[in-house]
Amino acid sequence: MRTIVLGGDGYLGWPTAMHLASAGHDVWVMDNYLRRTLARQTRSEALIEAPNLHDRAERFESLTGLKIRVHVGDCTNVEHMERIFVEAQPDAVVHYAEQPSAPYSMMGRDAAELTLRNNLCATFNVVWAVLRCAPNCHIVKLGTMGEYGTPNIDIEEGWIDVHHKGRTETFLYPRAGGSLYHTTKILDTDLLWFYVRTYSLRVTDLMQGPVYGISTPDADRHIDLLPNFHYDDLFGTVLNRFIVQAVAGVPLTVYGAGGQTRGYLNLLDTLQCVELALEHPASKEELRILNQFTETFTVNELAERVVHAAAAFGIDVAIDHIANPRQELEEHYYNAVHTGFPALGLRPHLLDDSVLARMLEIVVRYKDRVDPKKILPRVSWNRATHVLTEASR
Amino acid sequence: MRTIVLGGDGYLGWPTAMHLASAGHDVWVMDNYLRRTLARQTRSEALIEAPNLHDRAERFESLTGLKIRVHVGDCTNVEHMERIFVEAQPDAVVHYAEQPSAPYSMMGRDAAELTLRNNLCATFNVVWAVLRCAPNCHIVKLGTMGEYGTPNIDIEEGWIDVHHKGRTETFLYPRAGGSLYHTTKILDTDLLWFYVRTYSLRVTDLMQGPVYGISTPDADRHIDLLPNFHYDDLFGTVLNRFIVQAVAGVPLTVYGAGGQTRGYLNLLDTLQCVELALEHPASKEELRILNQFTETFTVNELAERVVHAAAAFGIDVAIDHIANPRQELEEHYYNAVHTGFPALGLRPHLLDDSVLARMLEIVVRYKDRVDPKKILPRVSWNRATHVLTEASR
Numbered sequence: 001m002r003t004i005v006l007g008g009d010g011y012l013g014w015p016t017a018m019h020l021a022s023a024g025h026d027v028w029v030m031d032n033y034l035r036r037t038l039a040r041q042t043r044s045e046a047l048i049e050a051p052n053l054h055d056r057a058e059r060f061e062s063l064t065g066l067k068i069r070v071h072v073g074d075c076t077n078v079e080h081m082e083r084i085f086v087e088a089q090p091d092a093v094v095h096y097a098e099q100p101s102a103p104y105s106m107m108g109r110d111a112a113e114l115t116l117r118n119n120l121c122a123t124f125n126v127v128w129a130v131l132r133c134a135p136n137c138h139i140v141k142l143g144t145m146g147e148y149g150t151p152n153i154d155i156e157e158g159w160i161d162v163h164h165k166g167r168t169e170t171f172l173y174p175r176a177g178g179s180l181y182h183t184t185k186i187l188d189t190d191l192l193w194f195y196v197r198t199y200s201l202r203v204t205d206l207m208q209g210p211v212y213g214i215s216t217p218d219a220d221r222h223i224d225l226l227p228n229f230h231y232d233d234l235f236g237t238v239l240n241r242f243i244v245q246a247v248a249g250v251p252l253t254v255y256g257a258g259g260q261t262r263g264y265l266n267l268l269d270t271l272q273c274v275e276l277a278l279e280h281p282a283s284k285e286e287l288r289i290l291n292q293f294t295e296t297f298t299v300n301e302l303a304e305r306v307v308h309a310a311a312a313f314g315i316d317v318a319i320d321h322i323a324n325p326r327q328e329l330e331e332h333y334y335n336a337v338h339t340g341f342p343a344l345g346l347r348p349h350l351l352d353d354s355v356l357a358r359m360l361e362i363v364v365r366y367k368d369r370v371d372p373k374k375i376l377p378r379v380s381w382n383r384a385t386h387v388l389t390e391a392s393r
Numbered sequence: 394m395r396t397i398v399l400g401g402d403g404y405l406g407w408p409t410a411m412h413l414a415s416a417g418h419d420v421w422v423m424d425n426y427l428r429r430t431l432a433r434q435t436r437s438e439a440l441i442e443a444p445n446l447h448d449r450a451e452r453f454e455s456l457t458g459l460k461i462r463v464h465v466g467d468c469t470n471v472e473h474m475e476r477i478f479v480e481a482q483p484d485a486v487v488h489y490a491e492q493p494s495a496p497y498s499m500m501g502r503d504a505a506e507l508t509l510r511n512n513l514c515a516t517f518n519v520v521w522a523v524l525r526c527a528p529n530c531h532i533v534k535l536g537t538m539g540e541y542g543t544p545n546i547d548i549e550e551g552w553i554d555v556h557h558k559g560r561t562e563t564f565l566y567p568r569a570g571g572s573l574y575h576t577t578k579i580l581d582t583d584l585l586w587f588y589v590r591t592y593s594l595r596v597t598d599l600m601q602g603p604v605y606g607i608s609t610p611d612a613d614r615h616i617d618l619l620p621n622f623h624y625d626d627l628f629g630t631v632l633n634r635f636i637v638q639a640v641a642g643v644p645l646t647v648y649g650a651g652g653q654t655r656g657y658l659n660l661l662d663t664l665q666c667v668e669l670a671l672e673h674p675a676s677k678e679e680l681r682i683l684n685q686f687t688e689t690f691t692v693n694e695l696a697e698r699v700v701h702a703a704a705a706f707g708i709d710v711a712i713d714h715i716a717n718p719r720q721e722l723e724e725h726y727y728n729a730v731h732t733g734f735p736a737l738g739l740r741p742h743l744l745d746d747s748v749l750a751r752m753l754e755i756v757v758r759y760k761d762r763v764d765p766k767k768i769l770p771r772v773s774w775n776r777a778t779h780v781l782t783e784a785s786r
Contacts, residue, residue: 112521113471116517116584120509124506124509153555153562154558154560160555162553162557162567164546164547167545172567173567174565174566176586177587187513190576191509191580194570200776333560
């Protein structure tokens with residue numbers, strides 16, 4: 001199977017490329033290093049400076065004999081996107097090529113515009129590259145559980161039957177994101193759903209929860225193959241941030257009351273889920289939506305897990321509740337269906353002390369590179385504590 | 394009250410500008426003539442060539458003494474948009490500045506991209522121009538009833554209470570548009586809803602049905618003040634097309650079975666609704682959604698009304714059912730709430746023979762300008778009858 005990974009330089013994109021190559025896919029990656037550029041501009045560099053994609057792919061090939069074809073290019077550039085589709089004639093495309101940070105999207109007008117343009121335009125170009133150049137290609141799109149927000153009813157898997165005044169209709173589950181980034185993913189889903197039912201595309205939209213982890217069988221082969229591990233307030237996910245704070249000997253910063261509940265998953269399960277989605281493609285005219293997480297935690301529970309695991313490592317960690325920079329509920333109902341992937345064969349890697357110990361072990365090696373001031377929130381959009389400032393304009 | 398009308402050259406924008414000026418508003422209009430440009434490119438010119446905005450505004454002032462300030466500019470250009478907001482410090486903005494044609498948006502990739510970019514970018518710029526330059530400004534945005542599609546349950550006014558597994562949540566009513574144009578309006582609503590709840594904007598989103606009519610008290614003052622009356626397949630709405638077909642002596646072209654039901658309104662009621670929305674602004678942090686139509690018809694009913702009215706005019710008209718170029722249900726449930734505007738004081742101008750007679754009377758004067766071949770559908774996206782062709786790529 002020939003598979004293009006768009007955004008193949010990312011925290012998830014690069015491990016996905018290696019994983020699919022190891023699983024026998026002919027993998028082509030495309031990336032314009034947008035995330036690296038934004039990280040540099042915002043002083044949010046990853047913990048470990050990763051080599052460029054060409055060098056990483058060479059390293060991977062030297063260790064495995066497996067080739068990953070690298071194309072450096074911008075997915076918002078239609079000519080570039082279509083050239084790779086014409087040449088590759090892919091069976092599938094995994095679309096990670098989006099500005100991935102919620103806080104970045106809330107930094108001000110320019111960052112918001114970049115996020116909106118980049119994410120919508122990349123998705124639009126994927127749709128048309130498939131329509132014009134590879135009509136049977138299965139699109140696997142990375143959405144987010146954050147599209148659903150935190151409604152007061154159960155979150156279903158993409159669709160909901162609404163019974164209303166004696167009649168029934170099945171709708172795309174109503175969505176309300178907590179940042180502009182999340183909102184662009186909602187717009188992506190709307191756009192894909194329109195084109196699926198109009199032009200008979202086959203699309204899988206993965207509603208993924210926050211991912212944690214750094215170790216994968218392929219990444220563990222060499223330091224050059226590690227994913228881009230961000231621990232800052234913009235590009236780092238919460239559990240990764242907590243691990244780095246523990247290692248740095250600073251308190252874990254919980255936003256607000258810490259009752260925010262989300263569905264999380266191990267990086268290993270992202271790889272497994274994407275592979276399962278590719279092995280079982282959506283049908284023509286189908287927008288298949290899968291909720292991609294394995295277990296739910298409150299932020300407080302995650303912090304406590306890290307405190308416990310760090311203690312076993314001989315590290316004493318405190319927890320600090322700080323003013324929530326985000327506009328979100330801190331105590332809420334949360335019950336989200338996620339039966340689709342288990343039905344396809346997912347075997348979850350759940351969060352336990354050994355997983356946290358492995359993360360701590362790797363991060364400790366890079367302890368000297370940690371800059372703790374990169375972890376505290378620099379962007380606020382909480383209505384209760386914040387008015388739109390000059391800085392965020 | 395100072396009010397900016399974005400898209401002030403349009404079929405609705407220009408009559409709105411005159412109406413608000415006559416009602417005492419200090420009206421500023423902005424338009425880049427995009428619709429005129431696209432109409433020329435696609436051989437879809439309006440029935441009557443309208444003077445440019447400056448000339449129209451001068452004519453209007455010479456007849457009424459009322460000034461309309463004209464700014465020619467592109468709403469996707471942030472500098473231009475913010476300059477007018479800084480200068481005007483508007484109390485309200487009426488946002489019509491979008492590519493308004495569903496068939497145009499389905500002509501192929503380039504037209505789709507133009508529609509997506511133009512509509513989303515204009516809406517995004519309105520949001521930020523208000524946030525940065527006029528934070529109390531009330532945004533009145535033109536959406537479409539087509540955002541809802543034709544669900545099998547009642548269409549509520551913007552929001553719906555969903556009862557699910559013993560719990561309840563109020564959601565933005567789920568949407569599914571019939572073209573990319575309609576889908577961009579859905580994305581607009583998603584985007585506005587996000588910014589309303591995050592940055593406390595005040596927004597009224599008008600879900601408007603297809604509009605018909607050509608005559609308004611202000612437009613009737615002089616031929617130069619008539620709205621841009623399109624009768625072609627791209628920019629003409631269905632009843633306006635039927636009137637022109639009747640006058641041209643060609644059969645009325647009903648798409649498919651003709652059971653498609655929609656909520657319609659007279660151009661006079663668009664003016665009334667927009668004025669009512671401005672007189673009763675949404676609150677801070679409120680996305681108020683109003684369904685803007687006065688009565689529902691099937692396409693067959695509209696055709697029969699026109700046949701009847703034309704007969705009284707001495708014109709014998711046939712009805713021709715042609716292959717439906719659109720992807721839509723031709724028989725379906727349709728029951729849409731529209732109590733918001735009557736509660737604000739709307740006095741509807743319903744469709745009767747006198748309204749149709751007035752339209753026929755005006756169009757007859759311009760009979761020689763009608764090119765009947767402009768009326769037949771040139772763009773198809775019906776899945777049942779059409780595959781994506783080279784032409785539509």
